[in-house]
Amino acid sequence: MTADRKAGQSMDSVFPHLTAQKLPRLISIKDADFSTVDAVFCCLPHGTTQVPILLSLLIPLHFHIRFSGSSMDVFFSQEIIKRLPTSLKIVDLSADFRLRDISEYEEWYGQPHKAVELQKEVVYGLTELLRDDIKKALLVANPGCYPTSVQLPLVPLLKANLIKHDNIIIDAKSGDTGAKEANLYSEIAEGISSYGVTRHRHVPEIEQGLSDVAQSKVTVSFTPHLMPMIRGMQSTIYVEMAPGVRTQDLYQQLKSSYEVVIWFLLCVICIKARY
Template identity: 70%
Template structure:
């Protein structure tokens, strides 16, 4: 039996991308037994130059609320929507930063003509068609439960990702406060559940690690090209993955010039990854997953070690991933995937507003 390593590289709230990879998941071969899958959302000042928010505003047909606009994923959605022809932001909320303008919190967004951020309790949803919910898990369930039923919701938190409520309570250490909504939620791994996402009201946007791991593995599992045992994932994240809130472990002095693993054997993304892989294989799949924090602002790399099924070659794996992904012009990341999902839910082309020129270096 042969083993192979899959390198899954993408960025959680945006990423660097080479010119010839625009809008694509790209598969390439390196060093004989290593396949690399790249999926990206470009981040750049360049994209701000492309945006003409005021000119586009009146033409935009979908009114968007961003809950948690003062956080990293909220800010990234605001940046992406500046260039979206149909999604116009009419409401933005914050907690500690309620009452402030987005430009005062994120200077790179100062050119946008947007409402000031308000507390969720003061929000009026009569002028909103869809929300991106960029709030901490736990808080999210209670807030989403109180939103008008007519809203489409893409939730970036982990609150509705696990189908099994008991599993949620076990891994998140919190009782689930909206189990009835959990039944309705669709997991937003776009490439895998596109049809379900189109008809959904509530999307549970996947975690960053689970996205980088499931995208390369699911097509290989579905095609029976790899064994379902001994899947080992060595993943690395930039610090923006931990959100903008102050935490001692994320101080510059703690994370610069070093790397450390965390959540070994008990990271909360394990059940999410196993749920997705088990669905793909119709049997219980377990993984060994170790995340690491890297001294970089944004970005993610997951190196995945798998055993190939008898008779399978690395070329088979390469062809499978190539066929699966080269036809999809997509961008990836927490906020990019959220916009991708709402595009589908609203009946727009999946990549609308997501085709940015990339930035290098």
């Protein structure tokens, strides 16, 4: 288990509630021997993952680094990446590798992408939809929370052409552990507030996944809300069904798509608007 400022300390001194877990002492990334592990979970903040993954995991290989001002461009060929042990799986929990479009990443996260060539090798880690690709992947981009709750129900419906590609409205709610900003108790308790309206960073990730399966550009109206609960998430999604499609058709499509997923509980409630 690696750390930055806490390197050298025991895990229970950093998180006392984990004392009973008997976890190993924290070490710095540069001191980690990645040849002895089967999988790596990278839990760094957005914008800080690309270079550590490259430097820590690919340092034994030959590559070229070019410094340009304060930024660093790292170039890797596909052959270099293929030389990594196929048994080593890297799962990045930040958003640094989720967006395939480099310009979109730079627009939404406000900084240049530092591993452009490596981005081409990344597999988006939504297991229920890309299980086979993930099995073969070297680097997996762990999906965002809201995109997971939105794509799981919508992707099978778009793939089967059961719903229209436009007028998709997502009313999402998250517990306070998902909020980016620190909040006072009085700002969260007994209330609800929207945030990131029209500019939430999960929008391009959602639209990327939906556009892939629809094979055309899909845009959504997405509004997240902060709820006074410790954790959890709920996304209420409004869609227009394709001509001739019934509510039962949506249910059957989702049921057949996730019948092998043991944790997936399917419940469809349809409210028909009357004009």
